Amino acid sequence: MLNAHRLDTDNNSHKSFELPGARPHYNPDRPGQVEHIALDLALDLDNQVCEGTCTVQINPVRDGVKRLTLDAVSLQIQAVTVGTVPQDFDYDGEQLHIRLQQPTQAGEVLTLQIAYRAEQPQRGIYFIGPDQHYPNRPIQVWTQGEDEDSRFWFPCFDYPGQLATSEIRVRVPQQYQTISNGELVETVEEGAFKIYHWVQKQIHPTYLMALAVGDFDVIQDQWQGIPVTYYVEKGRKDEAQRTMGKTPQMIEFFSEKYGYTYAFPKYAQVCAADFIFGGMENTSCTILTDRCLLDERAALDNRNSESLVAHELAHQWFGDLLVINHWSHAWVKEGMATYSEVMWTEREYGDQEAAYYRLEAMRSYLSEDRSRYRRPMVTHVYREAIELYDRHIYEKGACVYHMIRTELGDDLFWRAIHTFVQTHAHQTVETIDLIRAIERTTGRNLRSLFDQYVFRGGHPDYKVAYSWDGDSNLAKITITQTQVKDGDTSSTSGLFDLRIPIGFGYVESSGEQPQVEVTPFTVRVHEREQSFFFPLAKKPDFVSFDVGNHRLKTVNLEYPLAELKAQLQYDPDPLSRIEAAGAIAKKGSLEAVNALTTALKAEPFWGVRAEVAEQLASIKLDQAAAGLLAALQDPEANVRRAVVEALGDVKTAESYEALRAVVEQGDPSYYVEAAAIRALGKVGAADVEGKTQGPATVTLLESILKERSGWNEVVRSGAIGALSHFKTSEAALNLILQYTELGVPQALRLAAVRALGPISTSQSKANLERILDRLEVISREPFFLTQVSVLIALGAMETPRAMTVLQSLADHTADGRVRQRAEEAVQRVQKNIGKDQAVQKLQQEIDELKKNNQELKSRLEALEAKAKS
Numbered sequence: 001m002l003n004a005h006r007l008d009t010d011n012n013s014h015k016s017f018e019l020p021g022a023r024p025h026y027n028p029d030r031p032g033q034v035e036h037i038a039l040d041l042a043l044d045l046d047n048q049v050c051e052g053t054c055t056v057q058i059n060p061v062r063d064g065v066k067r068l069t070l071d072a073v074s075l076q077i078q079a080v081t082v083g084t085v086p087q088d089f090d091y092d093g094e095q096l097h098i099r100l101q102q103p104t105q106a107g108e109v110l111t112l113q114i115a116y117r118a119e120q121p122q123r124g125i126y127f128i129g130p131d132q133h134y135p136n137r138p139i140q141v142w143t144q145g146e147d148e149d150s151r152f153w154f155p156c157f158d159y160p161g162q163l164a165t166s167e168i169r170v171r172v173p174q175q176y177q178t179i180s181n182g183e184l185v186e187t188v189e190e191g192a193f194k195i196y197h198w199v200q201k202q203i204h205p206t207y208l209m210a211l212a213v214g215d216f217d218v219i220q221d222q223w224q225g226i227p228v229t230y231y232v233e234k235g236r237k238d239e240a241q242r243t244m245g246k247t248p249q250m251i252e253f254f255s256e257k258y259g260y261t262y263a264f265p266k267y268a269q270v271c272a273a274d275f276i277f278g279g280m281e282n283t284s285c286t287i288l289t290d291r292c293l294l295d296e297r298a299a300l301d302n303r304n305s306e307s308l309v310a311h312e313l314a315h316q317w318f319g320d321l322l323v324i325n326h327w328s329h330a331w332v333k334e335g336m337a338t339y340s341e342v343m344w345t346e347r348e349y350g351d352q353e354a355a356y357y358r359l360e361a362m363r364s365y366l367s368e369d370r371s372r373y374r375r376p377m378v379t380h381v382y383r384e385a386i387e388l389y390d391r392h393i394y395e396k397g398a399c400v401y402h403m404i405r406t407e408l409g410d411d412l413f414w415r416a417i418h419t420f421v422q423t424h425a426h427q428t429v430e431t432i433d434l435i436r437a438i439e440r441t442t443g444r445n446l447r448s449l450f451d452q453y454v455f456r457g458g459h460p461d462y463k464v465a466y467s468w469d470g471d472s473n474l475a476k477i478t479i480t481q482t483q484v485k486d487g488d489t490s491s492t493s494g495l496f497d498l499r500i501p502i503g504f505g506y507v508e509s510s511g512e513q514p515q516v517e518v519t520p521f522t523v524r525v526h527e528r529e530q531s532f533f534f535p536l537a538k539k540p541d542f543v544s545f546d547v548g549n550h551r552l553k554t555v556n557l558e559y560p561l562a563e564l565k566a567q568l569q570y571d572p573d574p575l576s577r578i579e580a581a582g583a584i585a586k587k588g589s590l591e592a593v594n595a596l597t598t599a600l601k602a603e604p605f606w607g608v609r610a611e612v613a614e615q616l617a618s619i620k621l622d623q624a625a626a627g628l629l630a631a632l633q634d635p636e637a638n639v640r641r642a643v644v645e646a647l648g649d650v651k652t653a654e655s656y657e658a659l660r661a662v663v664e665q666g667d668p669s670y671y672v673e674a675a676a677i678r679a680l681g682k683v684g685a686a687d688v689e690g691k692t693q694g695p696a697t698v699t700l701l702e703s704i705l706k707e708r709s710g711w712n713e714v715v716r717s718g719a720i721g722a723l724s725h726f727k728t729s730e731a732a733l734n735l736i737l738q739y740t741e742l743g744v745p746q747a748l749r750l751a752a753v754r755a756l757g758p759i760s761t762s763q764s765k766a767n768l769e770r771i772l773d774r775l776e777v778i779s780r781e782p783f784f785l786t787q788v789s790v791l792i793a794l795g796a797m798e799t800p801r802a803m804t805v806l807q808s809l810a811d812h813t814a815d816g817r818v819r820q821r822a823e824e825a826v827q828r829v830q831k832n833i834g835k836d837q838a839v840q841k842l843q844q845e846i847d848e849l850k851k852n853n854q855e856l857k858s859r860l861e862a863l864e865a866k867a868k869s
Helices: 237-244 247-258 304-314 331-349 351-371 392-408 410-424 431-442 447-453 561-570 574-587 590-602 606-618 622-629 637-650 653-665 670-684 694-707 711-723 730-738 746-762 765-778 784-795 800-812 816-833 837-868
Strands: 032-044 049-060 067-071 076-082 088-091 095-099 110-119 125-128 140-143 164-173 177-180 183-190 193-204 211-214 216-223 226-233 267-272 285-289 322-324 427-429 461-469 474-481 498-508 515-525 529-535 542-545 554-558
Touching: 076 088, 076 095, 140 267, 164 177, 164 211, 177 193, 211 226, 211 267, 216 237, 216 247, 226 237, 226 247, 237 267, 237 304, 247 267, 247 304, 247 331, 247 410, 267 304, 285 304, 304 331, 322 331, 322 410, 331 351, 331 392, 331 431, 351 392, 351 574, 351 606, 392 410, 392 431, 392 447, 410 427, 410 431, 431 447, 461 542, 474 515, 474 542, 498 529, 498 561, 515 529, 542 561, 542 574, 554 574, 561 574, 561 590, 574 590, 574 606, 590 606, 590 622, 606 622, 606 637, 622 637, 622 653, 637 653, 637 670, 653 670, 653 694, 670 694, 670 711, 694 711, 694 730, 711 730, 711 746, 730 746, 730 765, 746 765, 746 784, 765 784, 765 800, 784 800, 784 816, 800 816
Parallel strands: 032 164, 226 267, 267 285, 322 427, 461 554
Antiparallel strands: 032 049, 049 110, 067 095, 076 110, 088 095, 125 140, 140 211, 164 193, 177 211, 183 193, 216 226, 461 474, 474 529, 498 515, 498 542
């Protein structure tokens, strides 16, 4: 699955992961092995009703069991039988307790039949259709089981440790198709209805049982005779092919990489309206959001959809073929599925693209660790299992798999993965099974790596200083683990013990192309501060810490500017060049600006150029802005996007005019155009050289909202984001409120709801009440994405009433993810309210002083540079 707390584990001041009410969770006692689940259902699409029977075959593991407990939430249980014999039962709305007339006998299979009905369910199974506000919404039904939502649409033992074969017979109106797990074995016409019968012969857990219903266009593809099929809303075949067309090549790639041929009789991908996640890897039947479908313009610079397709397909091995035994080990599957995005990027676009993709994953985890909480990747203490589905198991999990690959080398890594998959195919797994597969296959004991990165929270934060002693020809590297307090060497200090390669780079400029050689030395870094001395034949041109940047960490480089400039220009590793750009920007000098400006023009890899643009904007010199303006014509859309975002932080008359030109002319990329619009809002709302462009900018943004609807409302959402910067403008607020109304395209409406948070902070008291009234009304809507947008808006506010609305949302939502985020947002609002007003005023004065000094500093730097020349 791809989306979208307290546990004090280390020395840190990080927020804890466990929320109030968290407790240890274990799989329940197992009365027997569920061998088969059969659903025989009729769907009433008009009234949103699912009705039928659930048949469960259980092979008892012991004699004398008199009571069975199944998960079943908000269902109407009509009858329970074993064979033809009615059974007594109790039902409390969450669990079905069956009192067996005949106690179990080990090895004698019993067959439960449960007649039930679900009316207008809120989870598990979703009925989508047109209404007065959205008359063009398609009629669809789809299910979403992970983590524990299958119990909302059929009675079951709803945890991943039970694997069974399954089948679904479903009766729907004649014009609709159904898609489910496994093979379609029969279709029967019955008047105005049709019955589809799907059978899944390979065992899998209840959360991967799936059903999708709709009037779809269908594209048939295949891989080695296995059907590969794409289902999309009518009229969107071209978008389907553009988005999912590489699926057969991906199946080939993952079959080879994992050492196990795709295991199921078909692979279907269904693009569903209003799907609440990016995608869900139901066995042989993935459901994706229809927002992933790309038009021709979106495909120019959108690889997110391709990565989503790869992620969910990878789960057919890691998650479906190998099933986690307990939710606490979800990183095993989610980490590999996320790492498979990196692998596919490497295969399709090359090493540098893959390295940059991995960097973005690492940053995503680091952001959560810094701003939300720190936790072990494996923990069984939580309130609801869905709380575990965070950046720790996805992005950090991917980084851990990459570190294992680095530690073992490619050959041994893939041999270990093959052993892991082949040994546990069609079984459940835990983290220890991966550790043992590595040991058995390679002889390597990686328990230290798992202990440091998986079973405890955190990562190393390194400060790296370099100096050269020309008399002795010695390079000195001092490495400090700054996540640990000075003097703390205890076992719980949070120190990391890693072997890290340090490379010394030499550049020979004799030919047309400079020749670069990096000589690596591997050192063991295990103390808070260590100094290493390297006798070298001559002074290196640059120093590369953690050659290849394969370890999950943060790094603060304290190198001389000359070495950093050489690193930025010559280091073969793009991530090392990015680190150098950041360290150069911290120097803040005109020489630093010139080095970054040169890189922005000459750097061959777009990812580094995009990072350089961001770093240039952080240097408050006029010359830095000039360097950015020159990069607006970069041929790579992702670089242009980074440049316009950076110009939004510059806030000069020149940046405003440059951004306005991009906004008025447009850009081939939706994303660049939207980013330019947001940046224009930031500059337009600011006091630039004693003037404001507020009214003119708001008028321009209003025209964009009227005229530039399009793919996923990316461009118009950019205009909404731009309006949110006008924190004192009632006109901007009125526009945003207008787009929070029902009937506005969903993506645009949700952007407007979120924008109510940032625009609220300096509005009048009366307008603040208008915002809160609107959010309170919207918070009562049941749709998951709407509730998430509401809590994001409220979490950015600075008023006690926001906490009241958030608490009400937390108390009444049916979704644990919303409850968790709402409770975190309450804490953010409390923090916002508690800010010292005097500190805020002082900060404003400091910002004004910095602004006034920028021009003077820029002139001084220019004069000093002129004097040196």
